[in-house]
Amino acid sequence: AAEGTDADRVAFAQAVTRHTAIQEQVAGLTAEAGRALSQFRIAAGEVRDAKALGAILDANQGRDAIADQARLVASLDTPAKISKYMLESRKATTSEKVLEAWINALLSGPQTHVANITGNMITALSAVPETAIAATLGKARAAFTGNRAADRVRLGEAMGRLSGIAQGARDGVVAGARAFQSEIVVDASKLEQKRRAAIGSKKFTILGREFEIGGRQVRIPGRALQAQDEFFKSIGRRQELNAQAFRIADTEGLVGQARANRIAELVASPTKEMREAADEFALTLTFQNPLGKVGNSIMSISNSHPLAKMVLPFVRTPINIIKFAGKRTPLGALSEEVRDNIKGVNGAIARDEELSRQAFGAMVMTATASLAAEGLITGSGPSDPKERALLRATGWQPNSIKINGTYYSYARFEPLALLLGVTADAHAMAGKMSDDQAEEVGAMLVGSIAKNLTSKTWLRGPSELIQALTDPDRYGERYLQKLAGTVVPTGVAQAARVDDPVLREARTVLDQIKSRVPGLSKGLLPRRDIFGQPIELEGSFGPDIASTVYTSREKDDPVVRELLALQIHPSRIGRKIEGIELTDQEYDRLQIEAGTNLRLGLSAAVNADAWSDLPEFVRKEVVEKILSTTRAQARKVMILDPEFAKRKLEARQKDIEAKIGAGE
Numbered sequence: 001a002a003e004g005t006d007a008d009r010v011a012f013a014q015a016v017t018r019h020t021a022i023q024e025q026v027a028g029l030t031a032e033a034g035r036a037l038s039q040f041r042i043a044a045g046e047v048r049d050a051k052a053l054g055a056i057l058d059a060n061q062g063r064d065a066i067a068d069q070a071r072l073v074a075s076l077d078t079p080a081k082i083s084k085y086m087l088e089s090r091k092a093t094t095s096e097k098v099l100e101a102w103i104n105a106l107l108s109g110p111q112t113h114v115a116n117i118t119g120n121m122i123t124a125l126s127a128v129p130e131t132a133i134a135a136t137l138g139k140a141r142a143a144f145t146g147n148r149a150a151d152r153v154r155l156g157e158a159m160g161r162l163s164g165i166a167q168g169a170r171d172g173v174v175a176g177a178r179a180f181q182s183e184i185v186v187d188a189s190k191l192e193q194k195r196r197a198a199i200g201s202k203k204f205t206i207l208g209r210e211f212e213i214g215g216r217q218v219r220i221p222g223r224a225l226q227a228q229d230e231f232f233k234s235i236g237r238r239q240e241l242n243a244q245a246f247r248i249a250d251t252e253g254l255v256g257q258a259r260a261n262r263i264a265e266l267v268a269s270p271t272k273e274m275r276e277a278a279d280e281f282a283l284t285l286t287f288q289n290p291l292g293k294v295g296n297s298i299m300s301i302s303n304s305h306p307l308a309k310m311v312l313p314f315v316r317t318p319i320n321i322i323k324f325a326g327k328r329t330p331l332g333a334l335s336e337e338v339r340d341n342i343k344g345v346n347g348a349i350a351r352d353e354e355l356s357r358q359a360f361g362a363m364v365m366t367a368t369a370s371l372a373a374e375g376l377i378t379g380s381g382p383s384d385p386k387e388r389a390l391l392r393a394t395g396w397q398p399n400s401i402k403i404n405g406t407y408y409s410y411a412r413f414e415p416l417a418l419l420l421g422v423t424a425d426a427h428a429m430a431g432k433m434s435d436d437q438a439e440e441v442g443a444m445l446v447g448s449i450a451k452n453l454t455s456k457t458w459l460r461g462p463s464e465l466i467q468a469l470t471d472p473d474r475y476g477e478r479y480l481q482k483l484a485g486t487v488v489p490t491g492v493a494q495a496a497r498v499d500d501p502v503l504r505e506a507r508t509v510l511d512q513i514k515s516r517v518p519g520l521s522k523g524l525l526p527r528r529d530i531f532g533q534p535i536e537l538e539g540s541f542g543p544d545i546a547s548t549v550y551t552s553r554e555k556d557d558p559v560v561r562e563l564l565a566l567q568i569h570p571s572r573i574g575r576k577i578e579g580i581e582l583t584d585q586e587y588d589r590l591q592i593e594a595g596t597n598l599r600l601g602l603s604a605a606v607n608a609d610a611w612s613d614l615p616e617f618v619r620k621e622v623v624e625k626i627l628s629t630t631r632a633q634a635r636k637v638m639i640l641d642p643e644f645a646k647r648k649l650e651a652r653q654k655d656i657e658a659k660i661g662a663g664e
Contacts, residue, residue, distance in 0.1 A: 092195055092198035092199070092200075093198075095306040096193070096195050096198040097198045097199050098306070099193065099198070099306055099309055099310075100193060100197075100198040100199055100215070100218065100219070101199065101218050102310070102313075102486070102487075103191065103193065103222065103313055104218055104219055104220070104221045104222045105221075105486070105487075105488075105489035105490065106313060106486065106489075106490055107221035107222055107224075107225055107490065108220075108221040108489040108490050108491035108492070109489075109490035109491045109493070109494040110491065110494065110545055110546040111412070111494055111545075111546060111547070111548050112221075112225075112490060113221075113224055113225065113228065114412075114546050114547070114548050115412035115413075115414070115548045116190075116225060116228055116229075117228055117232075118412065118413055118548065119287075119321075119412075119413060119414045119415065119416075120228070120229075120232040120285060120286060121232075122413060122415075122416050123284075123285050123287075123324070123415065124161075124165055124232065124235055124236065124239065124285055125165070126360065126416070127161050127239060127285075128158050128161050128162045129158070129360060130353070130356045130357055130360045131153060131157050131158040131161055131243065131356070132155060132158040133355075133356035133359050133360060134153040134349075134352040134353045134355070134356035135152070135153040135154055135155040135157060135158060135352075136155070137153075137352040137355055137356060138152025138153045138154075138348070138349070138352045139152065139155070141348065141352070151347065151348050151349050152348060152349060152352060153243075153247065153349060153352055153353065153356075154246055154247050154250045156246045156250060157242070157243035157246050157247055160239070160242030160243045160245070160246045160263075161239040161240075161242060161243055163242060164235065164238040164239035164240075164241070164242040164243075165235055165238075165239065167238050167242070168234045168235035168236070168237060168238030168239060169231070169234070169235055171234040171238065172230065172231035172232065172233075172234035172235055173231065175230040175231060175233070175234045176227035176228065176230045176231035176234075177227065178230070179223070179226045179227045179229075179230040180223045180224065180226070180227035183196070183197060183216070183219065183223055183226070185226050185229075185230065189226055189229065189288070190225055190226070190229060190286075190288070190314065190316075190317050191222045191225065191226065192299065192302065192303070192313070192314060192315055192316055197215055197219070198215070199214060199215030199218050199219070200214055200215055201213060201214035201215045201216045202214055221491075229286045229288070232282075232285055232286050233282035233283075233285065233286055234282075235285065236278070236281045236282035236283075236284070236285035236286070237278040237279065237281070237282045238267075238278075239281065239285075240274075240277050240278040240280075240281040240282070241266075241267050241270055241274055241278050242263070242267065244266070244270070244273075244274045244277055244278070245262075245263040245264075245266035245267050245270070245274070246259075246263055248262070248266055249262040249263050249266065284320075284324070287316070287317045287320035287321050287324065287415075288316060288317070288320065289316075289320050289323075291315070291316055291319055291320075295315065295316070295319045298312070298315050298319070299315040299316065302315050310461075310483065311461045311462055311465050312461060312462060313461070321414050321415045321418065322415075322418070323335075324415045325361075325414075325415040325418040325419050325422075327354075327357050327358075327361070328357050328358065328360060328361025328362075328364070328419060329361055329365070329419070329422065330358075332357070332358065332361075338354060341353070341354035342354050342355065361419060364416070364419050364420070364423075365419060365422075365423040368419070368420050368423035368424060368427075369423055369424075369426075369427050371401070372423065372424045372427040372428070373427065375402065376401065376402045376403075377400070377401050377402070377420065377424050378396065378397065378398055378399060378400050378401075378402070378407070378424055379398065379399065379421050379422075379423075379424030379425035379426075379427070379428055380398050380399060380421060380424075380425055381396070381398040384569060386569035386570065386571050387564075387569040389529065389530075389569075390530070390560060390563055390564060390569050390570075391564065392552075393529060393555070393557065393560045394554065394555055394557060394560055394561070394564070395407065395552050395553050395554035395555040396552070396554075397409060397550065397551075397552040398411070399411035399417065399420070399421050399424075400550075400552070402554070405553060405554040406551055406552070406553050406554065407551060407552045407553075407554070408541055408549050408550075408551055409548070409549055409550040409551070410549075411548075411550075412548035412549075413548075464479050464482070465479065467479070468480075480509070481506065481507075481508070481509050481511075481512040482512065484509045484512060484513065485506075485509075485512035485513055485515070485516055487513065488513055488516040488517060492516060492517060492518070493516035493517075494545060495518050495545060496515070496516055496517055496518045496520075496521050497537065497544075498544040498545050499518040499519070499521070499522075500518070500521045500522050501536050501537040501538070501539065502522075502526050502527075502534050502535070502536045502537075503526065503527040503534075503535045503536070503537070504521055504524035504525065504526060504527060505524055505525045505526070505527050505584065505588075506524060507584070511524055525584055525585070525588045526588075528572075528588070528591045528592070528595060529595070530570045530571075530572065530573075530595060530598065531595040531596070531598060531599040532591050532592040532593070532594065532595020532596050532598075532599075533595065537550070538550075538551055538552050538553060539551055558603075558606050558607065559599065559602045559603055559606050562602075562606045562619075562623070563602075563623070566616065566619060566620050566623060568620065568623055568624065568627075570598075570627055572591070573590060573591060573594050573631050573634070575587050577590075577635050577638055577639060577644070578639070578648065579651075580644070580647060580648055580651055582638070582644070586638060586641070586643075586644060589638070590634055590635070590638050593633075593634040593637055593638070594630055594631045594633075594634035594635075597630040597633060597634065598626065598627060598630045598631070601626040601629070601630055602623065602626055605622055605623070605626060
């Protein structure tokens with residue numbers, strides 16, 4: 001196994017699991033042993049193709065780890081030493097148990113599961129038009145060459161994929177329920193842990209019924225995610241089997257009932273090639289394909305240390321989402337596999353399918369660009385947080401579609417969201433570029449992709465860590481606070497958002513935790529906009545607790561509109577007055593005082609009859625004067641506050657004493 005093939009490594013891992021499972025069952029140590037043994041037995045019996053074997057290895061420690069384990073076992077010279085090593089290596093460490101609990105807490109939000117289901121369903125549906133496009137290309141090629149029997153995708157395959165969704169769903173319900181109950185997953189899983197079921201369960205008999213208490217309850221979010229993936233893998237397999245069966249039957253020249261009978265026969269008893277294609281498409285549909293050299297290196301880094309895992313808890317799924325979306329953009333040509341397919345290296349069918357993906361992506365991106373030009377779809381928005389905050393005051397929302405004055409977020413509809421977001425951002429960038437710059441389409445696409453990726457929830461951890469490392473004074477403390485806040489399960493935090501849609505100030509670790517707990521969040525002061533008003537989230541399309549489609553209603557605010565037109569983006573007023581930092585309550589009062597007066601002053605100016613007749617530079621000067629004046633007045637009000645005056649006097653006394661002590 002150390003130097004062998006993936007099949008050898010799977011066989012070795014299966015033998016190790018069998019050995020330790022028997023040891024544990026004999027010793028009565030855990031309730032997980034039988035499941036671990038069953039998992040590899042099912043995998044060995046059901047999966048044979050190289051990609052699926054690779055997925056199994058990725059999901060169970062990884063190729064390198066299994067190879068290292070094989071070398072170590074080979075160096076042990078007695079069965080007793082091997083048995084001792086096997087049993088001890090099976091024991092979960094404290095860090096593995098903590099990570100398992102933490103990852104399941106991250107996955108505990110209903111919105112996470114809705115996003116997963118939605119993304120998989122969109123991908124399953126997108127296979128239908130892509131197959132139809134590939135069939136059209138193949139038919140045109142066959143007509144051009146005069147070879148109607150040529151290898152090509154048939155149009156009936158698209159209908160086979162569509163019907164496969166409903167047909168596969170029936171089997172998927174059974175497969176999903178089995179995965180949830182047994183915790184057995186045949187191949188890859190979104191739970192990228194070196195050891196599954198690290199937290200053990202104990203069996204108890206209560207009122208004549210046997211229950212397992214412990215890790216099974218902790219892993220409910222992960223088990224639900226695995227069940228969803230098994231459900232969609234069944235759909236993917238049936239979609240591919242239907243398509244392959246129709247292609248074979250049509251190639252054989254069958255029509256009518258004879259073709260229908262042949263399709264049913266092939267689906268019931270598929271060939272080895274059909275099974276392999278179905279397994280591969282199932283992994284593609286759930287974004288669980290084995291990674292390449294770079295991806296596996298990133299996963300190794302993620303698994304190298306618990307802290308690395310906290311920064312990069314998920315690797316395989318995000319990378320596969322990026323690959324899936326990338327193949328449907330012009331940048332897909334950077335992939336050697338894509339180039340080989342287009343050249344026909346892998347056959348005519350692979351070429352037609354690759355071109356169909358490019359064509360489908362082009363259609364989506366063209367439609368998105370058209371909507372973006374009309375202001376009906378948004379990207380990630382401006383990078384400047386001040387401009388972004390001001391834009392949000394108009395009701396604008398990033399990564400959204402605007403319908404009848406309401407923005408509906410598409411941000412969680414991966415991988416479609418990546419295509420939409422990249423195109424919308426590229427359109428926004430093109431609008432800000434000169435004619436010469438706008439011709440650099442490749443650079444523009446790369447920039448928009450980078451901007452989109454850093455905004456994704458699954459890449460926010462690394463991007464925020466980089467920010468914290470490059471500018472620790474500005475971002476370091478905030479990063480640690482947000483990381484500490486994840487001790488509160490995501491499901492609880494989402495419930496807090498529904499219970500209290502007002503954004504809250506969280507300047508300490510304790511505040512960050514409170515902001516994610518229903519009831520406690522209301523005890524924190526609200527985060528305010530530049531006009532001193534609390535910032536409140538509007539809600540979602542459908543039940544707020546489960547919906548990933550956040551909504552925001554467009555607002556016609558002349559003051560905000562004028563600020564954006566003049567490109568004046570005020571920052572929040574500073575927390576210090578004459579070098580003394582305000583308390584949270586004082587700062588809240590300062591924001592209200594300054595913001596209220598700013599709104600009054602700007603409203604009076606903007607709504608004046610002669611305002612629009614003034615030159616732009618004059619209007620800018622007036623706005624900036626009102627801004628500085630109202631903030632200066634607000635600071636004067638705070639200086640007169642007795643409590644602040646007392647602290648100011650104490651600070652001056654300490655400063656004088658320090659100077660005297662220094663001999664100044």
